[in-house]
Amino acid sequence: MKMLDNFLKKLNKPVPVFAQTKMEKENPTDDAASTKPKTTFEDVAGLEEIKEELFEIVDFMKSPDKYKKMGAKIPKGVLFYGPPGTGKTLLASAVAGETNSSFFNVTGSEFVEKYVGVGAKRVRTLFEKARKEAPSIIFIDEIDAIGAKRHLESNNEKDQTLNQLLVEMDGFTKDSNVIIVGATNRLDLLDEALLRPGRFDRHIHIGSPNYHTRYEILKVHTNNKPIDSSVDLEVLAKKTHGFNGAHLSNIANEAAIFAVRDKSDVITSVHFDKALERVIAGLESKSSVLIEKEKKIVSYHEAGHALVSNLVGLCPIQKISIVPRGQALGYVLQLPDEDRYIYTKDELIGKMKILLAGKASEEIIFNHKSTGAKDDLKKVTDIANQMVCEYGMSNLGFMTIDGNVKSFMSEKIQKEANDIVQTCYKETLELLKNNINDLHVVSKHLFDKETMTHEELKSLITKECVN
Numbered sequence: 345m346k347m348l349d350n351f352l353k354k355l356n357k358p359v360p361v362f363a364q365t366k367m368e369k370e371n372p373t374d375d376a377a378s379t380k381p382k383t384t385f386e387d388v389a390g391l392e393e394i395k396e397e398l399f400e401i402v403d404f405m406k407s408p409d410k411y412k413k414m415g416a417k418i419p420k421g422v423l424f425y426g427p428p429g430t431g432k433t434l435l436a437s438a439v440a441g442e443t444n445s446s447f448f449n450v451t452g453s454e455f456v457e458k459y460v461g462v463g464a465k466r467v468r469t470l471f472e473k474a475r476k477e478a479p480s481i482i483f484i485d486e487i488d489a490i491g492a493k494r495h496l497e498s499n500n501e502k503d504q505t506l507n508q509l510l511v512e513m514d515g516f517t518k519d520s521n522v523i524i525v526g527a528t529n530r531l532d533l534l535d536e537a538l539l540r541p542g543r544f545d546r547h548i549h550i551g552s553p554n555y556h557t558r559y560e561i562l563k564v565h566t567n568n569k570p571i572d573s574s575v576d577l578e579v580l581a582k583k584t585h586g587f588n589g590a591h592l593s594n595i596a597n598e599a600a601i602f603a604v605r606d607k608s609d610v611i612t613s614v615h616f617d618k619a620l621e622r623v624i625a626g627l628e629s630k631s632s633v634l635i636e637k638e639k640k641i642v643s644y645h646e647a648g649h650a651l652v653s654n655l656v657g658l659c660p661i662q663k664i665s666i667v668p669r670g671q672a673l674g675y676v677l678q679l680p681d682e683d684r685y686i687y688t689k690d691e692l693i694g695k696m697k698i699l700l701a702g703k704a705s706e707e708i709i710f711n712h713k714s715t716g717a718k719d720d721l722k723k724v725t726d727i728a729n730q731m732v733c734e735y736g737m738s739n740l741g742f743m744t745i746d747g748n749v750k751s752f753m754s755e756k757i758q759k760e761a762n763d764i765v766q767t768c769y770k771e772t773l774e775l776l777k778n779n780i781n782d783l784h785v786v787s788k789h790l791f792d793k794e795t796m797t798h799e800e801l802k803s804l805i806t807k808e809c810v811n
């Protein structure tokens with residue numbers, strides 16, 4: 345579902361953050377200054393599994409001897425990846441706070457942008473300091489600025505800086521007690537050398553917050569503020585679909601500013617509403633009404649996929665979500681077909697129906713065609729073309745069509761493939777119309793809860809599905 349790309353891009357743009365974390369970045373790399381953050385895991389809302397994973401590192405830093413005695417490998421580098429504003433910096437500073445470590449907060453671009461020829465030297469200085477002040481956490485934000493794949497562009501300065509970073513990481517002795525945390529929005533850009541065992545070998549994905557996490561984040565950012573009983577954080581969490589932690593902390597802060605302006609003793613729901621509108625306006629999107637509408641579209645789109653997948657009985661569903669992830673605004677996770685090499689014609693048609701169901705659902709409910717099904721359509725087109733040209737599953741007969749013959753027959757191929765897709769699409773529309781109540785129920789659940797498991801899907805679809 346890509347139709348909201350622009351909107352989400354705006355949403356992911358950094359917004360001015362008035363309320364900073366307890367720890368502010370000071371004078372980045374010039375003198376590699378460190379701080380001793382007071383941040384703890386309690387300041388990080390939600391993200392329970394991630395915190396659990398980091399506890400191991402905290403424990404190691406607190407009592408390294410316990411691990412050394414057992415000959416356990418020492419973690420050196422952890423890589424956080426995911427969209428901006430989701431708490432990567434906050435988590436890293438919490439690890440430092442929990443272990444009472446010195447925290448070095450630097451940005452990849454600072455090494456390579458300012459002066460030529462100093463990147464490598466800066467890395468060296470940084471690590472020297474970190475060792476001296478150990479236990480230390482070195483946090484390198486935007487690590488892709490120095491760690492991007494080396495063959496993509498030849499940049500001597502960058503290469504030297506990256507090489508120095510690798511040298512420093514390899515040179516860690518058992519006793520150094522320095523952990524490096526890297527952060528990037530794009531794991532795929534990084535040079536493999538960085539990801540090798542003994543370097544950044546732990547990769548932790550930090551995604552956009554779901555409803556529950558948004559609620560927890562709002563709680564964290566309001567618990568030191570005088571909040572009126574009119575404020576319902578659960579409702580606010582529902583209204584802020586697609587927002588990240590930075591946006592939410594911004595809303596809480598803006599609401600406080602509105603309350604001060606009103607000379608009010610407490611922050612009321614009116615202040616929060618105004619704050620929400622202001623943050624949304626800052627994103628250049630029209631209004632919260634628009635956000636609701638788009639959330640509804642994504643809910644019906646994904647519900648369509650899920651329902652038809654259940655109806656055709658292929659690829660069992662693991663999870664359905666409308667929480668944006670990467671480029672996708674929603675997704676249906678299906679169990680992979682275990683080692684399947686052969687598909688029947690019916691199964692291929694079933695697959696196409698599942699793919700077409702998002703678009704079909706949107707058309708039934710909103711009577712529109714949106715750009716959100718672009719990816720789905722591409723996959724459908726591929727399958728239909730393969731059916732015609734590779735598997736002999738069309739009226740053109742049981743033969744493979746390639747090379748010269750293919751260009752010679754291209755019009756016929758197109759017509760055959762198009763017929764297959766059109767028939768599939770019509771049948772998918774029928775399937776959904778015959779199960780329209782289930783479609784409403786499933787998409788309502790998605791709209792409210794944002795994610796759904798296989799069991800929940802089954803329990804929602806009460807009656808026997810009409811095939």
Ligand SMILES: Nc1ncnc2c1ncn2[C@@H]1O[C@H](COP(=O)(O)OP(=O)(O)OP(=O)(O)O)[C@@H](O)[C@H]1O
Binds near residue numbers: 588
């Ligand atoms: N899980 C969370 N709990 C509490 N606050 C959060 C959470 N996630 C984000 N925030 C708030 O959002 C702000 C921005 O988060 P942070 O700087 O850690 O994001 P980031 O992932 O490092 O973003 P970037 O990639 O843009 O550097 C934090 O100052 C914090 O107030």
Ligand SMILES: [Zn+2]
Binds near residue numbers: 645
């Ligand atoms: Zn889709």
